[in-house]
Amino acid sequence: MTFLGLYNYWVFIFVLVVGLYAVLVKGNYVKRMIGLAIFQGAVFLLYITMDKVEGGTAPVFLTPFQPGDLYANPLPQVLILTAIVVGIAVTALGLAISIRIKEEYGTIEEAETREIDRQE
Amino acid sequence: MSLIEHLPILVVLVPMFVAPLLAAVPSRGQLPWLIATLTSLLTFVVAIAIAAQVLAHGTLTYELGGWPPPFGIGLAVGPLSAMMLLVITGASLMALLWGPASMNSEVGHEHQSLLYASWLLALCGLSGITVTGDAFNIFVFMEISSLASYVMVSAGPKRQALTATFKYLITGTVGATFYLIGVGYLYMMTGTLNLADMAERLATVSSTAPVLVASGFILVGLALKAALFPMHAWMPNAYRFAPTPVGVFFAACSTKVALFVLIRFDFLVLMPNLPGHADMLVSVLMPLSVAAMLVGSAVAIFERDLKRMLGYSSVAQIGYILLAFSLLSTAGLTAAIVHLFNHALIKGALFMAVGTLVLRTGSSRLDDMAGIGKTMPLTTLAFCLAGLSLIGVPLTAGFISKWYLIVAVLEHGALGWMLLAAILISSLMAIVYVWKVVEVAYFRSPPDNNTGGSPAQRSEAPLGMMIVLWLVVAANFWFGLDTSLLLSLADMETTLLLGSRR
Numbered sequence: 001m002t003f004l005g006l007y008n009y010w011v012f013i014f015v016l017v018v019g020l021y022a023v024l025v026k027g028n029y030v031k032r033m034i035g036l037a038i039f040q041g042a043v044f045l046l047y048i049t050m051d052k053v054e055g056g057t058a059p060v061f062l063t064p065f066q067p068g069d070l071y072a073n074p075l076p077q078v079l080i081l082t083a084i085v086v087g088i089a090v091t092a093l094g095l096a097i098s099i100r101i102k103e104e105y106g107t108i109e110e111a112e113t114r115e116i117d118r119q120e
Numbered sequence: 121m122s123l124i125e126h127l128p129i130l131v132v133l134v135p136m137f138v139a140p141l142l143a144a145v146p147s148r149g150q151l152p153w154l155i156a157t158l159t160s161l162l163t164f165v166v167a168i169a170i171a172a173q174v175l176a177h178g179t180l181t182y183e184l185g186g187w188p189p190p191f192g193i194g195l196a197v198g199p200l201s202a203m204m205l206l207v208i209t210g211a212s213l214m215a216l217l218w219g220p221a222s223m224n225s226e227v228g229h230e231h232q233s234l235l236y237a238s239w240l241l242a243l244c245g246l247s248g249i250t251v252t253g254d255a256f257n258i259f260v261f262m263e264i265s266s267l268a269s270y271v272m273v274s275a276g277p278k279r280q281a282l283t284a285t286f287k288y289l290i291t292g293t294v295g296a297t298f299y300l301i302g303v304g305y306l307y308m309m310t311g312t313l314n315l316a317d318m319a320e321r322l323a324t325v326s327s328t329a330p331v332l333v334a335s336g337f338i339l340v341g342l343a344l345k346a347a348l349f350p351m352h353a354w355m356p357n358a359y360r361f362a363p364t365p366v367g368v369f370f371a372a373c374s375t376k377v378a379l380f381v382l383i384r385f386d387f388l389v390l391m392p393n394l395p396g397h398a399d400m401l402v403s404v405l406m407p408l409s410v411a412a413m414l415v416g417s418a419v420a421i422f423e424r425d426l427k428r429m430l431g432y433s434s435v436a437q438i439g440y441i442l443l444a445f446s447l448l449s450t451a452g453l454t455a456a457i458v459h460l461f462n463h464a465l466i467k468g469a470l471f472m473a474v475g476t477l478v479l480r481t482g483s484s485r486l487d488d489m490a491g492i493g494k495t496m497p498l499t500t501l502a503f504c505l506a507g508l509s510l511i512g513v514p515l516t517a518g519f520i521s522k523w524y525l526i527v528a529v530l531e532h533g534a535l536g537w538m539l540l541a542a543i544l545i546s547s548l549m550a551i552v553y554v555w556k557v558v559e560v561a562y563f564r565s566p567p568d569n570n571t572g573g574s575p576a577q578r579s580e581a582p583l584g585m586m587i588v589l590w591l592v593v594a595a596n597f598w599f600g601l602d603t604s605l606l607l608s609l610a611d612m613e614t615t616l617l618l619g620s621r622r
Contacts, residue, residue, distance in 0.1 A: 029286060036290060043297055043301055046301065050308045079256055082260060086267075089267055090289065090293050093270055097285055097286050100282050101282045104279040110283075114283075117280055
């Protein structure tokens, strides 16, 4: 396959690395959660890309099924639905913890919380 | 179908169904604790029944919803899974039995029913990882247990628990997502998620780039979850700031489950099919595990907080397990399996002893333990005995682990001698950090009563706590003498994993 033929995979890698960068580098708890959500979103794209069959339609029976009909593989779509649910739970929990951190420390900057802990 | 056939799914379903009910229970008194403990007891009994079945008949399989694998999700409980189930459910039960006084002192009653509901979900997730034979199912259970774990750690009494949880959440999610990417690539190449089926189909596509990438992602993802050096940064603080009973539960089993997945995935799926995978694995894991052994123990020596010290000690112990695993021999795998079990006993006992001290002193800092050997002699003695097991003194469970590890290492000639030196240095450092506690506890005079709380606060902990603590310490000696159960399970597993390879 050519470089452009793998277009979706390049997007996957780009989005993955952008998300991971934010997770690793940003010092703000909410920004890190955003990074984590982008990072997980990239994986959803990977799964959705791999189930695509060239010329295939959605795996839904609108008309009676004919032998030779092409349709996308539904299994990765189901898997990624599960992973999306997990991702939402993680994001919700992470943001909830960020709120609690804001209540306890009065800031959501990691450097500042560390400074406050050191002064204790 | 009789009840026996449904055992593998029961161990997951029981805590899963009780958890939401428990969340609805009014959070007053000891009722939530009682429900969680009874549920945990039930899963422990189921785990014992599963172990008995596995010992008698070999691997148990179960088809969810009656769909035969590879179409449905199949459960496969091998000897190692059975052992891990015993460790997980046993650790949960012991931590719960030990914990109510400690929990009451750290977490308000109004939060306890939700906390114990999370506990059961973590138990459900960890058990689920060990019984399932499906790669994606492992991810789902991993996230169930991790999400519940984040909630439990964040319930800790100090506000640093929140920042510790955040770090844990980020690392845990990145690890799980890496694992998910790896599984995605493997699915792309094989079209199946069932581990046994995947192992078969992988043979035809083994040299392709996606499979190589997959093995890398899976290794790194699970290493993050298992707190393998240098990916351990989240662990010591998560252990320290979690409510103490939660710390006991996690210290005994949570990172070990990731190691279990790593061992099973690698030996079952990747190793037999990928040419050169074994060499690559060894060249990555062996240096890292040696570094973990040395750095973990060294940092533990200088750590001034007892819980964090145990966390760094766990980093070193995970190093031992992975070193044994990276030898890729029958003896090495046996040593890894034996230490998975024994380390749970050792770290559980140590963490319980420290938790008992914390209950009375109100602090886990080493300096606050001055003279504690005089005011809490039984607890301190329990810590010392568990410490002996950690170091690997004969008659203890730790000795059995070290013995098998050294036997396995010495099979490897000159390299083996170097590894042996690393093991001995790490063990000597373990003596130093256990001794450091002994010195403060016995040879430093206790503070005046004005500064160190009233005399009543600095006496032995409640009887129930002491009984459980000593029970676990006694188990350290029991499994130091009677190794038949453990070795027969380890033996069955090594034949299963390595037999298919040779």
